[in-house]
Amino acid sequence: MRSIWSGVMHPARIVPLAFLAAVIVGTILLSLPYSTPGPTRPPVLTAAFTTVSAVCVTGLTTVDTATYWSPFGQVVIMALIQVGGFGIMTLATLLGMLVGGKLRLKSSLIAQAETHTLNIGDVRHVVRRVAVTMLAFEAAFAAVLTVRFRQRYDDSWGEAAWHGVFHSISAFNNAGFALYSDNLIGFVDDAWIMFPICVAIIAGGIGFPVLFELRRRWKTPGLWTVHTRLTVWGSLILLVLGIGAFLALEWSNTGTIGGLSPWGKIVGGVTGGVVPRTAGFNSIDYGQITPETMAVNYVLMFIGGGSASTAGGIKVTTFFLLAFVIWSEVRGERDTNIAHRKIGDSTLRQALTVVLLALAAIAIGTMSILLVTDLSLDVVLFETISAFATVGLSTGITPDLPPSAQGILMMLMFVGRVGTITVASALALKSRHRHFHLPEERPVVG
Template sequence: MSYPARKVNSPSRAVVIAFLGAVLTGTALLSLPVAVAEGREASWSSALFTATSAVCVTGLAAVDTAGHWSVFGETVILVLMQIGGFGIMSLASILALLVSGKLGLRARLTTQAETQSLGPGEVRRVLLGVAKVTLAVEAVTAAILTVRLATAYGEPLGRAAYLGVFHAVSAFTNAGFALWPDSVMRFVRDVWICLPLALTVVIGGLGFPVYAALRRHWRRPSRWSLHAKMTLGMTAVLLFGGALAITVSEWTNPATFGPLSPGLRILAGFFHSAMTRSGGLNSVDTSQMHENSWLISDVLMFIGAGSASTGGGIKVTTFALLGYVILAEIRGEPDVTAGRRRIPEHLQRQALTIALVSVAAVVAGTLAMMMITPFPLDRVLFEVVSAFGTVGLSTGITPHVGTAGHVVLTALMFIGRLGPVTLGTALALRVQTRRFRYPEERPLVG
C-alpha cells in the first residue's frame, strides 16, 4: 500500500475513487439475474441503491433485503458491507496517520496522542490491526448469535451460522442490513440477540485510534489519548442519554414499547440509542415511533459515531470539541482546553467547518426531498439524516420516494460516508504558513 503525499488532494481523491469502484462493482453483481430471488426482477436502480447502501454501510433499503435477494445476492451484500466497513476504518486511520506525518515531528514530540505517534511506515500495521479487531469482534458476535439462533429458535446449524455471520458483520460494520423482513423486531424480547448486536455496533463505532489507545495502555486510563478519552466519554453520554430519552418518549406507545415489560422497554431504548450511532437495525417499528423520538434520533444520528470507525455522522469528537469551545467561551477562558490539553485554534475551525457543512448538506437534502416527494417534514428529515449519517433507520418512506428520491439519498449516503473524513483530511493538510496579517477588526455579533 502506497499513497502519494505530495499532492494535497490525492489521498482524499483515491479514497473516493476506491469507494466508487466498490459501489460500481457491487452494482454490476447485484443487477445480475442470479442475484435476486425467484420471481423478483433484477434492476439497475435497486442494485445501485443497495450497493451504495452496503459499501457506505448505511443499510437503507429500497427493496426488502430479506425477500428480494438470492443467497448469492445476500453474499454480495455481505462482502460489500465487510469491504466498506474495513475500507472506511482503515482508510480513515491511514489518512489520520498521513495528517500526523505532515504535521511534523514537533507536534508528536510535545503530545502523548496515540494517533500522532503512528509513523507513515505503519500503514501495514494499521491494516493488520483493523483486520484483527474486525475478525475478532465479528467472530465472537457471530458465535453468540449462532448458538442462540440454533438453540432458542431451532434454526439448523448451517443456517444459524450463516445468519450469525451476516448479522455480526452487519453490526460491526454498522451497516444495519438484516435478513429478516422485520429487521430484528422479532427479537425485541431476546436480550441474547439484542445486547450482542447493540454492543457490537457500539464497538464498531469507536474507531481504530481508540482500540490502539486502549490496547497500549489498557490498565492506565490516565495515559489514554485525548482522542480516546473524548470518544469514549461522549459515546457513553450519547448512548445512555439517548437511551433514557427514547425510553421515556416511547414508554407508553402501544405500537412500540407499550406491550413490553419495563425491563424490556429499557433494553429496547438502549438498543435504539445504540443503533442511531449508526447501526441501523431496529427492534421496534421505527415508523410507529412518536415524532419526538424521531427528532431525538435525528440529533443522535447527526452526531454519529467515532472518527476512523465504521460509524457515520459528524463524529462524537467533532461534537464534543464544539461543546468545549462553547464552554471555554462561556467561562471567558482564552484557551479551549479539554482534559488538561489545549485544543489548537486550527482544529476548532476544522470542527466548526465539518459541522456547518454537514448542516448545509442536511438542509439542502431535506429541501430537495421535500420538493420531489409528498412526505411530511418529520419523515423526510429523519430519512435524510439517516442517509447522511449512514444509519439506515427508516420511517418507512425510502421504498416510496421514487427514482429522483433514491438519487438524492444515494448522494447523501456517499457524501455522508466520505465527506467528513476527506474534508477533515483535506483541511488538515492544507494549513498554509502565514506570510502577512491584515489588521484586526471586530464586527458585532449576536
Template sequence: MQWLLRRPVRLVPIGFGATILIGTLALMLPWATGQQRHTPFVTALFTSASAVSVTGLAVVDTPNYWNDFGLAVITILTQVGGLGIVTGATLVILAVSHQLGLRNRLLVQAETAEFGLGDVRRLLFRIAAIALTTEAIITVILTLRLWVKYDYAFGEALWTGVFHAVQAFNNGGFALYSDGLIGLSSDAWLILPMAFGALLGGLGFPALFEAVRSGRRPRCWSVSTKLTIWGSVTLVTVGFLALLATEWSNPYTLGIRPWPEKILAAFAQNAFFRTGGFNVINIEALGEESIPAIIALMFIGGGSASTAGGIKVSTFFLLAFVIWAELRGEPDVTIRHRRIATASQRQAVTVALLGVAIVVVGTVTLILLTQGVPHHVALFEVTSAFSTAGLSLGVAPDLPDGGQYVLIVLMYIGRVGSLTLGSALALNTRRRLYRYPEEQPLVG
C-alpha cells in the first residue's frame, strides 16, 4: 500500500481522467443506448465525466436515451467515482500527515484521530463497508416501497432502488425518471432515505468516523469535525428556511402543495442542493430570489474527503472565524479553545479564492461561447458543474459543443482539483532560517 502513497497528488487526477475515458468508450458503444445508435463523443464524454465526478448533469434524457447497459455503466462510474475520491482523499490525508514531520504528525493525530499508515487496509475496508451498507439500506427501503405501494415488478423495483441508492449516497444525481424525483416528491418513504443518504455521503469519512467513534462526545470532537458537522447542520437549516420563505407561494414549485408536502419537498431539495443533484421541485421554475442562495450553497458544498464537491464546509466556516477574529482585533483565530494554525488559514483563503476565480472565468467563458445564455443562468450552470452539484436551469442540453466542454472541464476540476490543490499546499510547506522585516500595507 505504501507505494500508492508516494505520489497521491498525481495519482488521483490521472486515475479519474483514465476512468472518464474508459466510461466514454463504454457509453459510445451502440448497445448502450435504447435505439442501438452511436452516441456522439461529446455526449458520451459529458455523461461519463458527470458520473465519475458524481455531478449528475446530463445533456440527454437519461432514462429514455440510455438502455439498461448504459445505465449500468453510469451506476458503476458513479460508484467508482464516489468511492474513488473518498479513498484518494483518505490516502492523501495519510500521506500528508506522514510527510509533515514528527512534531506536526503528532499534532495531526491528536487533533483529528487519524489512522496510521499501517491501518490503510483497515481504513479502506471501513470506508467501503460504510458506503455499501448505507446503499444497501436505502436499496431495501426503496425496493419494498416501489414493490408494495406502486406495484412495480420486484426485479424492476430492485434495479430502481439500487440505481437511486448509489446515486444518493455518492451524490450522483442521475435519476430513472425524466422529471427527476418530482413525481415521487410527496412520498417520504422514497425521498427521505435518499436525502439522508446524500447528507451522510456529503459529510466526509474523517468526520463520520470521529462522530461515531465509541465514547467520543461532541465536545471532544476535533475542530475539523466540529466545523464539518455543525457547519452542515447550519447550512441545512438555513437553506431549508430560505427555500420555504422564497418558494412557499410559487405555484410552479411549492405553492400548489399542501403544507406537509411543502416541508418535505423543501427539506429534501435543500439536502440535494449542496451536491446531491436530484430535483424534487422544478428547478427551472425557481424564483429569482432563490437563485443566489442556491448558488452559495452549491459553491460551499460538503465535507472534506466526502462524495460532495465545492470548497468544503470546513473551509467556509474557518474563513468565517478568520473574519470574526479580524473584526474583533484578536491576534489569533480560535475555535473552541483551539488556536488555528496560520498555514490552515492561508490554505483556506487560497482554496476559496481559487474557487471564486475558476467560477468567474468559467462563467465568462460560457457566456462568450453561447451568446444567448443569461448571465445568472451561466453562473448557476458553472457553479453547479464546479461544485459537482448537478442541478441545472435546463440549458445544458442546448449548449454548443464548446459550452459542454467547458462544463466537462469544470466538473473534472471541481472533483479532483480541490483535493490536489489542498494536498499540494499542505506538502509544499517550507521552513526558512531567516525572516524579512515586517511591513503592513494599507488594506481596504
C-alpha cells in the first residue's frame, strides 16, 4: 500500500493530476447556463477549451471573452487564471525544492533559489510567500490600471476596478485574457495601460525564486546564483532584441503600428517585444504582421520566460544553458562553466531533453492540424508554438478551427504548461549513478 501511495504522490503525477482536476471543475462551471448572458448552456468544447486556456494561463480563445461570457463566467475565468498561476508557481517551486533536496541532502526539501536553510517544515511558509508576492504585485498593478480606466475612458469606479483587477491578474499570470472584443488593440498607444501590463508580465514571468533572491540580495548584497544570472540577463537580452526587432520590422507596417505617432509606435513596439514572452495580449492584429516578425515571434514564444514562473516555453535558463554548451564546444572546452561555476552533465542533458521533447510536441501538433485543415504552414506553426508555450497569441484562426484541431491545441496547452515542469522534475528525481563505465565510442557527428 505504501509503495502504491508513494507512486501516486510522485511529482511526475501530482502536477498533471492537479491541473486536470482544475480543468474538470472549470469546464463544469463554464458549462452552466449562468456562464453566458443567454439562457442556453455553452457547448462543452467551448467551455473546455476556455478552461484549459485559463488554467494553463495561455489566452487562446474560440469565443469573445468580453461578450460571450457573463460576469459570472468572466469571474470563473479570472479565478481559473489565478489558480493556474498560483498552482504553477507553487508546484514548480516546491518541485524544485524536492529535486534539490533529493540531489543534495536526500532527507529534506531544499530550494537553492529560495534559501539555504529551508526544510520540510518550511513548505507552508514558501506557499504563503508565493501567495503574498502574487497578491502584492497584482494589487499594485490593479490600482494603476483602475485609475487609468477611470480617468481616461470614463468608466465608473466599479467598472474601472473590475477591469483593473481582471487585467492585472491576467497580466501577472501571463494569461492574455482581456475584457474587450479586440483584446487590447484599442490601447496600443496608451502607455499608462500598456506599460503597467508589460511590467506585470515581466514580473510574473521572471519566476518566484528569482524575485525572492533579488529581494534578499537587495537587503543583503551578495553574488547571484547561476539560475538568477541566467534568468535576469537572459530575459533582458531577449527583451531588448525582441523590442528592437519588432520596431525595426513593423515601424512602417500600416497594418500594425505604421499608422501611429512615433511615441505610439514605441509603446506598441515595447508591447510587441514583451507579450511573446509569454503573455499573449493582442495590442495589434497579429494576422497583419510581416513574415519576418512572425519568425522572430516563433523564437521568442518557444523560449518563453523564467523557470518556476507563470510564463511558458522551454524557459530562459534552458535556452541559455544550451547556448553556453555550444560556446564551450566551439572553444574546445571540456566543461561548461557559467559565472565561475561548472554546470553538471545531468543538468545539461535535462535541458537538451526538454528542448527536444518540446520540438517533437510542436512538430506533431503542427502536422496533425495541417492534416485536418487547409491552412498554411506559417499560421499553423505560429498557433501551435503559441499553444505549447502557453503564449496565447494568434493570427485569428483559432475560432474557425475544426473541433479536432481545437482538441490538438488543448493538448498542446496542457502538455506545454504541465509537461516541462513534470519532465524536468522527473528526470532529476530519476537520476542514477552507474558503478561502471562502458567502453567509449565516438560516432560521426555532422
